[in-house]
Amino acid sequence: MTQSKSSVAGPPGSVLREARESAGKSITETAEALNLLRTYVEALEQNDYSRFNSPLFARGYIKSYARYMGLDVDPLLKDCDRICRRDDEQFQRSKPQGRAKAPGNARVIVALIMAAFIWSICYVLLSGPVQKELAVHILEQRYNAPRSLRSSTALGESLLRGRDDGDGGIISAQHPGQADSHDVRLRLRAEDDVWFELRNVRGEVLFSGTQAGGTVRHFDTQGPIELAAAYWPALKTQYNGQAVELPSPLPSNALRVRIGEL
Structure with a gap:
């Protein structure tokens, strides 16, 4: 009632x-x-x-x-x-009949459609640019080390550096052209003492040495970049905010990789 x-x-x-x-x-x-x-x-x-x-x-x-x-x-x-x-x-x-309710229902449906449309526009505008996919390639060629190595080397450093060539120089590496270059914000965190070398898109060495465990380094450069590490599992890398992941299992703990954006 x-x-x-x-x-x-x-x-x-x-x-x-x-x-x-x-x-x-x-x-x-x-x-x-x-x-x-x-x-x-x-x-x-x-x-x-x-x-x-x-x-x-x-x-x-x-x-x-x-x-x-x-x-x-x-x-x-x-x-x-x-x-x-x-x-x-x-x-x-x-009590109104079902037909009398139709206009009211239509207004509700239109309002829901408009709300969904506005939400879609706001999502596109506020979500920011789409994050690009990373391209990570493991390179076969390794850099040779200078003759004057420290008496105590970081874990795996000798594996990565390999042997000197006849003249004690460093074997040059091929680098991608600058036509595909882009701005890079690189973050490297060492979980343990680890030797690594970083080169930009022009092949210029930005860093070559041992980073102490628990420390973080940032680099603003041009990519794609090449990163060589004596013990890759000890180096946590972020490329423009994205974590760099390598396929498992790794062919070796001492690796040189090229990282860029597709």
């Missing part, structure tokens, strides 16, 4: 009000005695059940009110049910 949407004169509300007034009790006094809100007592006397969540609450309040005033409960509850049935019939007659 639906709730009444307006006050209705007559029983049971009029009977309750007359009984209260005959007893000389105010609405506030009655509300305190019944442990109800003042507005609830007023609603019961006006047969306005729209203030309650359900007609069942109205029936319970009427029963308590009638007993408080010493009235017969059953006739008042019948009057309450009569009012609720009448309100329910009025609601069913005034």
Whole structure:
């Protein structure tokens, strides 16, 4: 049953009000005695059940009110049910048909489509540029080491440096052309003492030596770059914010790789 949407004169509300007034009790006094809100007592006397969540609450309040005033409960509850049935019939007659709801549903659908469209635009604008995929190639050729090596070399350094050529020079490496160059922000973290050598796109040596474990180095240069490490697992590399991952298992712990963006 639906709730009444307006006050209705007559029983049971009029009977309750007359009984209260005959007893000389105010609405506030009655509300305190019944442990109800003042507005609830007023609603019961006006047969306005729209203030309650359900007609069942109205029936319970009427029963308590009638007993408080010493009235017969059953006739008042019948009057309450009569009012609720009448309100329910009025609601069913005034209930809009399904076709009448179509325009409202259409507006909701259009609003959802517009919201999704706006969200898509905001996502594209705010998500920033798409991160490029890294190209990592393991190179076969290794750099030779100078003759004046330190007495204590880092782990795997001798494996990477190999043998000197006849003149003690360094074997030159082929480097990609500058046509494919791009800005690079390189971050190198050494998990342990490790020797490495870093070259930019022009083949210029940016660093060649041992980095202490637990330290971090940053390089701003032009890529693609070539990075040689005596013990690759000890060197954690990030290329423009992306972690450089090599295929597993590695052919050797001493590697030289070329890293760029596709």
